[in-house]
Amino acid sequence: MSDQPLLKVRNLSKFYGNRIGCSNVSFDLWPGEVLAIVGESGSGKTTLLNCLSTRLMPTTGSVDYHMRDGQYRELYHMGEAERRFLMRTDWGFVHQNPADGLRMTVSAGANVGERLMAVGDRHYGRIRQTASEWLERVEISTDRIDDQPRDFSGGMRQRLQIARNLVTGPRLVFMDEPTGGLDVSVQARLLDLVRGLVNxxxxxxxxxxxxxxVARLLSHRMMVMKDGHVIEHGLTDRVLDDPREPYTQLLVSSILQV
Structure with a gap:
């Protein structure tokens, strides 16, 4: 593991007029680490994710990313083309609704193959072979390679979206409610798959x-958000087993009562 953080976030804030999206968030993310951002609807967690992934420009603050050449680059000082290239190659983004992260009218194989073409692969046979291997890896039968995602179940679409994101060997993946809207049994399989691939x-x-x-199963570290602020931050097991803030205690106890 590198002794340098992959991501350095400092005093990140996003305001919508007088409304706080997220306020004064700072943390480091290390190579190989999974960070969960948790909180109720409206807590600011999705705004924060969108700022970190450059889908939204923050009002103030900075995010430095450790590039493959060993240099840090401030994400918001990059040009649009540079950021887009980063998102196609070194990063992945898994949407809650897989239709937002897939092209629904091209084949499963083409969805995976497009990412390979974005990093310069032009050999059709090799692209198809790699796509086939990744379908297998995310538990989609390879005889579905020419089927379109609109013919897939919700769980299969989410697994296809994961394959599309991971095929280029990214170093950082953003996930927005990756199991949202899926049946409990489908969620469990997907979480097992994601945890295995991340490791x-x-x-x-x-x-x-x-x-x-989901946070307990996937993450090493956890941030709890409320009203746009990070109110608790620590190792996942510590936060869940010994929450210090009353709000976190309430979140944990409400889960235990279900």
């Missing part, structure tokens, strides 16, 4: 979820 590939990930069970 195997040594990925760093930032996972936004309102589900503390």
């Amino acid at each position: 195997d590939l040594g990925l760093s990930a930032i996972v936004v979820t309102h589900d503390l069970a």
Whole structure:
């Protein structure tokens, strides 16, 4: 593991007029680490994720990313083309609704293959072979390679979206409620799959979820947000087993009562 953080976030804030999206957030993310950002709806966790992934420009603050050449670059000082290239190659973004992260009218194989073409692969046979291997890896039968995602179940679409994101070997993956809207049994399989892939590939990930069970299963560290502020931050097991803030205690106890 590198002795340098992959991501350095300092005093990040996003305001919508007088309304706080997120306020004064600072943390480091290390290579191979999974950070969960948890909180109720409206807590600011999705705004924070969108700022970190440059989908939203923050009002103030900075995010420095450790590039493959060993240099840190401030994300918001990059040009649009540079950021887009980063998002196609070194990063992944898994949407809650897989239709937002897939092209629904092209084949499953083409969805995975497009990312490979974005990093310069032009050999059709090799692209198809790699796409086939990744479908297998995310538990989609390879005989579905020419089927379109609109013919897939919700769980299969989410697994396809994960394959599309991971095929280029990214170092950082953002996940926005990755199990939202899926049946409990489908969620469990998907979480097992994600946890295995993150470990195997040594990925760093930032996972936004309102589900503390998802946070416990996937993350090493956890930030709890309320009204746009991070109110508690620590190792996941410590936060869940010994929450210090009354709000976190309430979140944990409400899960236990379900």
